[in-house]
Amino acid sequence: MTRLTKTIKLRDVAERAGVSQGTASNVFNRPELVREEVRSRVHAAAQALGYAGPSPKGRLLRAGKVNAIGVAAAEPLDYFFADPWARRLLREVAAVCDARGAGLALVSVGRGGPLGWGIESALVDGFLLRCAGRELLVEIAQRRGLPFVALSLDTAEPDVPAVDIDDFGGARDAARHLVALGHRHIAIIGIGLGDGPGRASPELARSTRFVNVRERARGFWAGLAEAGIGPEDVPILVGQDDGSMIGPALAELFQTSEVRPTALLAMSDRVALAALDWLNHQGLRVPGDVSVVGFDGVPEAEAAVPSLTTVEQPYRQIAERAVAAILDDAIPAGREVLPLSLVIRNSTGPAHKAD
């Protein structure tokens, strides 16, 4: 579709209408400044030439503002539609952008260079960085020189603008909920703590480089501590966030423990859901035999059977704060923390009698 007819530009229209280019520009952007007669003459010329209106490309250069924000992740682009958390958050980001008439571009950091569409080259006014563990993204974004906000940043660098959540508080609330229901034998299902199924030590959870994993662990312990339950009494299962290793880990836990746990505190809804699945297959009733609390509040948690009690992120607020940061030049000075809320559904209930 190589155009032989070279593109018609504003200049051509102006020429044909017998006006200056400046006037032609005004016809399209500030019609009230142009006399009616001239206006229609220009429109007629545009019509005759098949001019579609000022090209955004040209405008951009002059105006500077693209009126769009980019969301970047280290994962491939389809992550934004495949991952439950990302999808849930992006939905709010999209809604906020829509309400403000701004565009939304998805950016993956994989291939960069002057060739591919990356943080270096995306035509946007700023970035929302979905960082998980790699501050790499932040570094690249800084290089680009556009405003950016990190979401769920995994490092505690104070000078990086970030909108984050109170993992500690949310986790503590989750633990308190179980404690209030009478649970005393509780296990944690972790994420990002290792490769194989099995258990992790509290030290590992305390020292992982993933800040939110650390904080969630600390929160769980803090809540349990209020009932006199110490970290050493709480097994930590190693799982992948995609839920792949939860089965074996749970099997080991339920077979070898002298006292089987009556409740599970998961560090993400995905692992919680995987646990739910495993429990169902084992014929264990939820919450009859085992209660389960998730983390994140993804839509799947609500749809699960039984629906999952979980600590929900304030998606809308995160989106609003982050988008405003970019669009209103209101970059947070450092890390801003938003509260989470415990949503109680049907996967938690009173502790049954200990065996």
Added chain:
Amino acid sequence: MTRLTKTIKLRDVAERAGVSQGTASNVFNRPELVREEVRSRVHAAAQALGYAGPSPKGRLLRAGKVNAIGVAAAEPLDYFFADPWARRLLREVAAVCDARGAGLALVSVGRGGPLGWGIESALVDGFLLRCAGRELLVEIAQRRGLPFVALSLDTAEPDVPAVDIDDFGGARDAARHLVALGHRHIAIIGIGLGDGPGRASPELARSTRFVNVRERARGFWAGLAEAGIGPEDVPILVGQDDGSMIGPALAELFQTSEVRPTALLAMSDRVALAALDWLNHQGLRVPGDVSVVGFDGVPEAEAAVPSLTTVEQPYRQIAERAVAAILDDAIPAGREVLPLSLVIRNSTGPAHKAD
């Protein structure tokens, strides 16, 4: 964050390095053309000035290619993350774009004007139009003058480039499947056929302006006709695609029919899933009492309990074809039709004895 220091541009770097702007440009884009010594001099100057590399804005104007495609819908932006079908398709589109190093921008058609980010102003190389009934989108895209492809276009205009699916064939396969299982009393759950719960006449289904609804209906009838079942023997339930009116419609059907259907042919997975839900609540077993076939093949269909037999769209192929159309200038001449495939899961089984 108004910058007082005015932006550093390539020209500044060139000046400071004592080379021409053209050479400076080459340093960043075609380093092999520049002598090592000069190259490092320019880099040093860039470093000193805090120059982040050529701005995409400038490049764009000259180069023409944005290297990104826009996906547009008439719905608000969050539709792309909230709607199961859109999300599923976008996931593939994203994957294809990622593989080609292209960007992905989401566009809603709501607010346009020179102000908001719409089809008129999005900085992309072309559009994928998710049309549902309104050729409005097509019209706007034509005006913009960029290449575009319509997805699931609801009009049969032959000159609009479109990547579409064989609704008729898919629906026929679904009907054949039920027939082969011995079902003879079958109802159709329609979409886009009206406002209230209740039934629609075959005439209505034949004349609706939604092409794919028409085609799916025709396909169902064609498959059933092979077993001697005529359209007049098949009630058509009116439902909203969001599943909201399925319950009442089904209730009416199951209470008033002299012969209760043993199987349901749904025009979308969403209504099928809603039907599944209703049946569960009524204590009717699927597929024991009633078999259900969906349409679209969204991820939720697989996750449902029981998993839903459905006619699956070739998402990957659609995405590949459509993205290639834009990025490779391979716009289809007219409507291209891709085949669907029946995925048999656990929501369909042999017909039980008629009551």
Added chain:
DNA sequence: ACTGGTATTTGAATCGGTTCAAGAGCGGTC
């Protein structure tokens, strides 16, 4: 006829790069 004021238009600068024909510098040949 001249003046002041308002409504339109114009022209030129700018935005930030890319591109490419033409020129400069240089080592080697005949």
Added chain:
DNA sequence: GACCGCTCTTGAACCGATTCAAATACCAGT
């Protein structure tokens, strides 16, 4: 010493608009 073939560099045009100070047109008032 003139000429050739190379490798780098330069300079200027161009991409498609927006913007704004200055120029012009038009009109009422005196």
